[in-house]
Amino acid sequence: MTQTAQMHDAPGGRWPGLVSHERDTNAAEGSAGLILVCEHASNRFAAPWGELGLTEAERQAHIAWDPGALGLARGLAARLGAMLIHAPLSRLIVDCNRAPDHPGAMPARSEVYDIPGNAAIGAQARQDRIAAIYTPFHATLHDAVARQLARGLRPALISVHSFTPVFHGKRRTLEFGVIHDADPTLAQAIVAGADAMTTLRSALNAPYSAADDVTHTLRLHATPYGLPSAMLEVRNDLIATPATQDVMARTLAPVLAHALLESGAQSAPAKAGAR
């Protein structure tokens, strides 16, 4: 059973700023230290930002979100007993997996698309988007991590993404990429597990790597504490429907569970009596 447990209000109340926590309450106790994150979960556009001048087709395209990633993340959270924190609006309004000073945080152009509503945004408008969406998202995540640390647990942090099969006109044969930030241990264990336990064409640090600034969330919340962390990238044509998202979750959940154990990332109490 899934529960949605927390909402945040934006400064001034202009945007309801929903940031969901979800947890499978029937899951095994032992794996509950895993925190799943989905920064590119949504292609929702809302007031006061509107649709940024994008067409319906552009708002459905992969530039606006990671299609299938939220369904996959929910399937993994349910199977692994993980908390799931996902962003409420399109990454084109503000990308929660980019630093506020990164050009991709509110991009004026994404792949081959212009984003008219981001072409000339001023300093105040940028700050407003950060305050309304980015800051509550990361405060929620930091709170979740800090609470587990305070209990003497070492939660693992895994972010769930999807990538487009065709990028700048080139077809990608990769099916499953796993990216790490400073500590490669968990990502390496996941790739090894995927090679051993699935037929997915998998690779480490593909189709991107930390050098492309894609590990912002891991850098903020896992790396400073030395927590096990990884970023999953699944080719979005493999998770286009709820049914295939469920199949992928069923495929990857045992891989993650095994890798968490292998890399010592299971949420064991750090010291006696910590529970």
Ligand SMILES: [Zn+2]
């Ligand atoms: Zn993504």
